[in-house]
Amino acid sequence: MEQQIQLNDHNKQEYPPMHTCEHIINRTMMNLFGCGRSVSAHIERKKSKLDYALESAPTEDDVRRLEEAVNIVIAQGLDVTTEFITQEEAQGRFDLKRLPDDASETVRVVKVGNYDECLCLGTHVKNTSEIGTFKVISHDWNEEAKRWRMRFKLVAP
Numbered sequence: 001m002e003q004q005i006q007l008n009d010h011n012k013q014e015y016p017p018m019h020t021c022e023h024i025i026n027r028t029m030m031n032l033f034g035c036g037r038s039v040s041a042h043i044e045r046k047k048s049k050l051d052y053a054l055e056s057a058p059t060e061d062d063v064r065r066l067e068e069a070v071n072i073v074i075a076q077g078l079d080v081t082t083e084f085i086t087q088e089e090a091q092g093r094f095d096l097k098r099l100p101d102d103a104s105e106t107v108r109v110v111k112v113g114n115y116d117e118c119l120c121l122g123t124h125v126k127n128t129s130e131i132g133t134f135k136v137i138s139h140d141w142n143e144e145a146k147r148w149r150m151r152f153k154l155v156a157p
C-alpha cells in the first residue's frame, strides 16, 4: 500500500533531533504567544535558528518560559508518529497554503504525541527522549519587521 503513495521529495535532510525539536518549539510558541509556526527556519546539527512573526519582543522571562515548556514536552518521552492523508482530508485541519504548489495529492502528518501535528516530510526522531535539552543561545527583535529571531542548541540526552 505505502509504496504506491507518491510524495514530493523533501529538499533537505535535517538533523532529526533538531528538526523534531522545531515541531515542539513551533507548537509551544503558538500556545504561549498566539503566533503562527516559524516564518523562517535554519536547522543545523550544532545550532539552529527560527524566526517568528510577533506583535512585540518576548522578554527574558518569556524566553525562560519557552525553554521550560519545550523541555517539559521533551521529557514526557512522546512517540513521534506519521500518518498519510489526502490533501482533501487535510483541508481545514492544516494550513495548506504552506504546501508547495506541486505538492503530491497525499500528504504526511507528523505527530509529536498529542502535543503537535503538522504536515511534514522531514526526518524525525522516534521518541522525544532522543532530543536532549533545548537551550536558547541568543535572540533578537526586529521592530520594523516585527520579527523575533531565536537561536538554539540541544544538549545531548
Ligand SMILES: [Zn+2]
Residues within 6 Å of the ligand: 019, 020, 023, 110, 120, 121, 122, 123, 124
Ligand atoms: Zn518535520
